[in-house]
Amino acid sequence: MSDWIRPRHLPEALEILATAPGPYRVISGGTDLMVECHLAPERRPESWLDISGLRELQGLQITEEGIRIGAATSLEAIRRHAEVVAHWPMLAASAAVTGAPPIQNRATLGGNVCNASPAADNAPTLLAYGARLEIVHHHGSRWLPYGDFHLGYRKTALQPGELLSALWIPYPPKHSRGYFRKVGTRAAQAIAKVSIAALIEVNSDGIIQSAHFGMASVAATPCALPSVSQYLLGRALCDIADMQVRQKVKQDIAPIQDIRSTTAYRLEIASRLVLEAIHKRSESKKEN
Amino acid sequence: MSLTLVKQRTDQQTASPRRVDGVAKIRGTALYVDDLPCADVLHGATVRTTAAGGTLQEVVFDPAIDWSEFVVVTARDIPGMNAVKLLENDQVVLVDRAFRHAGEAVVLLAHADPEKLGMALKGVSLVELPNTAPIFDIDAALAAQQEIIPGNIYTDYLLDRGDVAEGEHLADVVIEERFLTPSQEQLYIEPQGMLAHLQKDGSILVEGSMQCPYYVLDALVQCMGMDKDHLRVVQSTTGGAFGGKEDYPSVIACHAALLALKAGGRSVKLVYERGEDLRVTPKRHPSRTLISLGANKAGELQFIDMDFAIDGGAYRTLSPVVLSRGVIHAPGPYKCPHIRVRGRAVATNHPPFGAFRGFGAPQSIFAMEVAMDRLARKLAMDPAELRRINLLRTGDVNPTGDVVGADCFAHATLDVALEHTHYYQRLAEYRAWNAAGHQTRKGIGLATFAHGAGFTGNGELHLASRVSLQALANGHVEILCSNTEMGQGAATTLVQIAADALGLPMDRVHLAQADTSRVPNSGPTVASRTCMVVGELIQKAAGQLLQRLRETAELAAPHDAQSFAAACARLCAVAGDTLVTAQYQPPTDMRWDEQAFLGRAYASYAWAAYIAEVEVDVLTLETRVLDFTAVQEIGDAVHPVIVQGQIEGGVAQGIGYALYEDVLWNERGVMANDRLTNYIIPTSADLGFMHVVLLEGGLGAGPKGAKGVGELPMDGPAPAIVNAIQQALDIDICQIPVKPEMLLELTMSRGN
Numbered sequence A: 001m002s003d004w005i006r007p008r009h010l011p012e013a014l015e016i017l018a019t020a021p022g023p024y025r026v027i028s029g030g031t032d033l034m035v036e037c038h039l040a041p042e043r044r045p046e047s048w049l050d051i052s053g054l055r056e057l058q059g060l061q062i063t064e065e066g067i068r069i070g071a072a073t074s075l076e077a078i079r080r081h082a083e084v085v086a087h088w089p090m091l092a093a094s095a096a097v098t099g100a101p102p103i104q105n106r107a108t109l110g111g112n113v114c115n116a117s118p119a120a121d122n123a124p125t126l127l128a129y130g131a132r133l134e135i136v137h138h139h140g141s142r143w144l145p146y147g148d149f150h151l152g153y154r155k156t157a158l159q160p161g162e163l164l165s166a167l168w169i170p171y172p173p174k175h176s177r178g179y180f181r182k183v184g185t186r187a188a189q190a191i192a193k194v195s196i197a198a199l200i201e202v203n204s205d206g207i208i209q210s211a212h213f214g215m216a217s218v219a220a221t222p223c224a225l226p227s228v229s230q231y232l233l234g235r236a237l238c239d240i241a242d243m244q245v246r247q248k249v250k251q252d253i254a255p256i257q258d259i260r261s262t263t264a265y266r267l268e269i270a271s272r273l274v275l276e277a278i279h280k281r282s283e284s285k286k287e288n
Numbered sequence B: 001m002s003l004t005l006v007k008q009r010t011d012q013q014t015a016s017p018r019r020v021d022g023v024a025k026i027r028g029t030a031l032y033v034d035d036l037p038c039a040d041v042l043h044g045a046t047v048r049t050t051a052a053g054g055t056l057q058e059v060v061f062d063p064a065i066d067w068s069e070f071v072v073v074t075a076r077d078i079p080g081m082n083a084v085k086l087l088e089n090d091q092v093v094l095v096d097r098a099f100r101h102a103g104e105a106v107v108l109l110a111h112a113d114p115e116k117l118g119m120a121l122k123g124v125s126l127v128e129l130p131n132t133a134p135i136f137d138i139d140a141a142l143a144a145q146q147e148i149i150p151g152n153i154y155t156d157y158l159l160d161r162g163d164v165a166e167g168e169h170l171a172d173v174v175i176e177e178r179f180l181t182p183s184q185e186q187l188y189i190e191p192q193g194m195l196a197h198l199q200k201d202g203s204i205l206v207e208g209s210m211q212c213p214y215y216v217l218d219a220l221v222q223c224m225g226m227d228k229d230h231l232r233v234v235q236s237t238t239g240g241a242f243g244g245k246e247d248y249p250s251v252i253a254c255h256a257a258l259l260a261l262k263a264g265g266r267s268v269k270l271v272y273e274r275g276e277d278l279r280v281t282p283k284r285h286p287s288r289t290l291i292s293l294g295a296n297k298a299g300e301l302q303f304i305d306m307d308f309a310i311d312g313g314a315y316r317t318l319s320p321v322v323l324s325r326g327v328i329h330a331p332g333p334y335k336c337p338h339i340r341v342r343g344r345a346v347a348t349n350h351p352p353f354g355a356f357r358g359f360g361a362p363q364s365i366f367a368m369e370v371a372m373d374r375l376a377r378k379l380a381m382d383p384a385e386l387r388r389i390n391l392l393r394t395g396d397v398n399p400t401g402d403v404v405g406a407d408c409f410a411h412a413t414l415d416v417a418l419e420h421t422h423y424y425q426r427l428a429e430y431r432a433w434n435a436a437g438h439q440t441r442k443g444i445g446l447a448t449f450a451h452g453a454g455f456t457g458n459g460e461l462h463l464a465s466r467v468s469l470q471a472l473a474n475g476h477v478e479i480l481c482s483n484t485e486m487g488q489g490a491a492t493t494l495v496q497i498a499a500d501a502l503g504l505p506m507d508r509v510h511l512a513q514a515d516t517s518r519v520p521n522s523g524p525t526v527a528s529r530t531c532m533v534v535g536e537l538i539q540k541a542a543g544q545l546l547q548r549l550r551e552t553a554e555l556a557a558p559h560d561a562q563s564f565a566a567a568c569a570r571l572c573a574v575a576g577d578t579l580v581t582a583q584y585q586p587p588t589d590m591r592w593d594e595q596a597f598l599g600r601a602y603a604s605y606a607w608a609a610y611i612a613e614v615e616v617d618v619l620t621l622e623t624r625v626l627d628f629t630a631v632q633e634i635g636d637a638v639h640p641v642i643v644q645g646q647i648e649g650g651v652a653q654g655i656g657y658a659l660y661e662d663v664l665w666n667e668r669g670v671m672a673n674d675r676l677t678n679y680i681i682p683t684s685a686d687l688g689f690m691h692v693v694l695l696e697g698g699l700g701a702g703p704k705g706a707k708g709v710g711e712l713p714m715d716g717p718a719p720a721i722v723n724a725i726q727q728a729l730d731i732d733i734c735q736i737p738v739k740p741e742m743l744l745e746l747t748m749s750r751g752n
């Protein structure tokens, strides 16, 4: 009945995708897709391309500039990886609050990103760290800043025939500190109501050298906070006006009311978390 | 008060044998309804109304589908009465014309291929003339602009003792509040389902997930128009129920049986998916309480005045009984001369609400216990102290006018709870913490309550439960009763009680499958009655069996398992009757006036003091339960680990009720958050530490003085947690669940 292919090598997978683009559905850990198939059986694909056997998409490698994480690496492997814990603690933290351990064993970082949920838990972290995506096609590969990946609600920059092969994350600047927090509907197995990752670099004079934010569940896509970042850039910590920051947050996000939370709550908590990130910049704080 | 009267449990593990159903469940060999082996089975599905009440004009079957492939059942195919057997015959088995809520069954379909069935479901369309102004709110129903039934009131009760006007006169301090509690879903792990077979002799067998096999049997008798001898109901392994499988299995069983009757000998399986189960099966009644309390300066309650209303949904079902329990429990375990509780169950266009652990009591106790804290604050008195002043003692008159006997441990539970939690020390610590401007605020809150076990008043008398024990030639004994194991541990407890009374090891005693062709009617498995009422009957039957073996089969006293087996063999050899039956006899001092709410409502009350310690994040207003202490007097813990499990599980559900669980309704009155991703129950990561302290006064109506424990842990958590949060944030909360969104609104409006 349905066709299931699990190639061993990337070129083979890419060829299948390129020659028969439409019908093959890429499946990685399947933790989003299985739910989708169950909810909408009529849209269940006939043909599956299982990428879990592709060695090129697996594992974590440290490079001079940072780390390369294969798109099909499990969140479990990521959160336990010593280098990730040491240098990208916000990623270890966001992977650790994605669903719960049984989900993390199967769920992959590439799947989390490509599924393109506005609530994806690792999206804020990747935005704040300035991740780059390595996207491959039968005819070649390209690079894309992660910030350019989400085009609209559940719409990504992936073209037919393309696969996300890896995510590259640079080392954070020397004097930067991160802040991560997920506010979910409960302590585990929760979809975010609001979540934030922030990476802020402050020099010895207390001047902000760079400020990068990523937020989830406050807009149609995971989003950065460009106005906030711009406001903070070059500003002394002691010169920050909280009301101004709140204004900028309001400009940058578009929270909605849904079954999980209210617009008012999302807006207020988003502002509070941004201010907390600026003033505290405590090391990634995971909730529970 | 001295605690010498009550025994505090410390030996939980040693007194707790292994569960009799444990291995099969752990190994996965236990068969739930969807696992029952059945060749050539048809799958059933249900076409439902979409409007929130109205009239059905026409059912249109898509001509593109070959309907001859399907078994199709409508109201016209019902051989008996088109009414679900309950207190009143107001709910139809299948809609013929008029209907009152979205989700009522209209057409049943069956087919061997579930995928084809899924497509066929979409091929049936209903032409409905919808009700233009559906009612979904209790006060709107009471205003009765639109009527579902006359006045929109199913039941109107009044508990009226003393004279509230007099109490108002005597009170120095009065508070008035309005409280709301939401619906709550039972969320048993196994969704509901039935498997029905038409037998060669024309009789029908229905197997499935249920609490009350005889309720199902009675419903089948009425709907199928067949007598009991031609109907057989068998409980399959049941994966949780919590009240949710008290009445609704009757509906599914009728549906499955109707399909089986038309399926020409092929079995029909009707198992709900989670979403369907969430949308259509009954849940906890939402409630609205107006309450006024008055006390003198010393803190002695002078009056309690409550207007308690619950949303019964579109049909009466069990609402009057739920209401009655809610009314009786409303004034709490307090001494008060003037009490008035008006209780009403109202009609709305929601699907009917039903039984859920606590059965009306958690709703009214919530209002009372939060109101007690308000009163304490107005009196500038410590809430624990206010309770201590008012808790019942032996010799006091309780809210239903009954003189409290020796079996009263309200003060003991409070004392132990305060001591166990270092309440006053914590209170001071949390005050200091909150004043220090940390990122969180902390609070400690309590609730004291009593919960009656068994059917209310004369209910047990009407049930007239019977239990049999069957001695086998090999010296094993079978318990025959209609009470069901649904995960709560009843099978183990009942076997333990029988083995204990018979002087046998537990592996010689077996609980027979609940099969109405074999077991007598020992009543439903509800109302915390199984261990106390049915356990007591088992103990009685055991005495009868021993006596018979002594008199007719030379059983020596004392005996062991071997001499017992020898006596059984002798009894069988002489073809003696190896079956004994015990029937319920009410306690002699049980007098209850159902109209006036006067007298002894329950054979036993179990007493409790629950304490919650919480921490609220100032930034996000998320609440975390740090520690939860449940001090529970239960007469006697037959199996302490099972009792502890019941309390921990009930507390977990109570934490859900207090903080997370919120049934959201769409515009047609159907549950909108019908998935586990958006109906939020707490996970193990949300529960905090739980401490269960069991006190055993040994004076309950069950074996060795045991009392029912199933429902009561649901009563205390929500008010204890809300009281703790109010203290932590210094705000008033009138509604659960206490979600961060609500706390944000409350704290921001105070800030302005």
Ligand SMILES: Cc1cc2nc3c(=O)[nH]c(=O)nc-3n(C[C@H](O)[C@H](O)[C@H](O)COP(=O)(O)OP(=O)(O)OC[C@H]3O[C@@H](n4cnc5c(N)ncnc54)[C@H](O)[C@@H]3O)c2cc1C
Binding pocket: A025, A026, A027, A028, A029, A030, A031, A032, A033, A034, A035, A051, A071, A072, A097, A098, A099, A100, A103, A106, A107, A108, A109, A110, A111, A112, A113, A114, A115, A119, A120, A121, A122, A158, A162, A163, A164, A165, A189, A190, A191, A192
């Ligand atoms: C119980 C449960 C709890 C969950 N909790 C959370 C949570 O708390 N937070 C959260 O963010 N998510 C949660 N999820 C969602 C899911 O687990 C994550 O999004 C996960 O990271 C998805 O990864 P996957 O490998 O399983 O993706 P899959 O389901 O295999 O794929 C998801 C999508 O991405 C596409 N895709 C996957 N890999 C690639 C690739 N390399 N190139 C191109 N396209 C690709 C697929 O075609 C598909 O459209 C939960 C899911 C479940 C079932």
